[in-house]
Every structure is written in structure tokens, then in C-alpha cells.
Amino acid sequence: MVQVKNNGKSTVDTSMFTASCSYGTAGKSSESIFDSDHGLNGGPDTKLLAGRSLSVTWACALPKAEKTIQIEVSPDMDLEAEAAIFTGDVK
Structure with a gap:
């Protein structure tokens, strides 16, 4: 889950947001997962007013043992x- 906060003074069109993932120490690219049955529909499709936040669930395919x-x-x-850019351990 990624939380986006609009700290600006104008409305932001979040429908243009993109997310990409990489994994491992070599930074191998990962495929995005789209699964509407589980709420994985890609990015948001709304406008975000100044001072407001929204949460977006993005998913990426990773090898099972990847950390x-x-x-x-x-x-x-x-x-x-x-x-x-966010980086860290897979839970």
C-alpha cells in the first residue's frame, strides 16, 4: 500500500500515476499484478485536492524467496x- 499526500496548492490528477518494482540486489524488473477480484486495479483514477491524501494498493510479482x-x-x-522511491524488506 502506498499513501500519497498532496502537499501542493492545486489539485493533482492521480490517474497519471505509475508504479514500477524491482527486486534483489541486482535490481531485476518485476511485472505488475492486476487482479480486480482482489482489488488490484492499477493506480488511482481520481483527482486529489490540495492537503488531502489517498492510499493505493499496487502489487508486483516477485520470486517466492525474494527479500x-x-x-x-x-x-x-x-x-x-x-x-x-521506496526500498526495504518484503514481509
Whole structure:
């Protein structure tokens, strides 16, 4: 689960958000999982008002024994947009 907070002064269109995952010390790319029966529909499809937050559930496929993941969330498809990067142990 990723929580997004709009600390800006204007509304943000979250439908353009993207997430990508990599795993292991070598940073191998991971495939996104889409499963509407389990609430995994991709990113949000709403606008986020200034000062508000929303939570998004994204999922990525990992080898069963993998312990390390990195998740990159970007505000849009623009390669120069600043992304938030999270890394840590898989639980």
C-alpha cells in the first residue's frame, strides 16, 4: 500500500500515476499484478485536492524467496518527473 499526500496548492490528477518494482540486489524488473477480484486495479483514477491524501494498493510479482524490493512511484509518464522511491524488506 502506498499513501500519497498532496502537499501542493492545486489539485493533482492521480490517474497519471505509475508504479514500477524491482527486486534483489541486482535490481531485476518485476511485472505488475492486476487482479480486480482482489482489488488490484492499477493506480488511482481520481483527482486529489490540495492537503488531502489517498492510499493505493499496487502489487508486483516477485520470486517466492525474494527479500528485497524497490518501488518507484511517478506522478506521470514523463521520465523527468520526480519520483518517490521506496526500498526495504518484503514481509
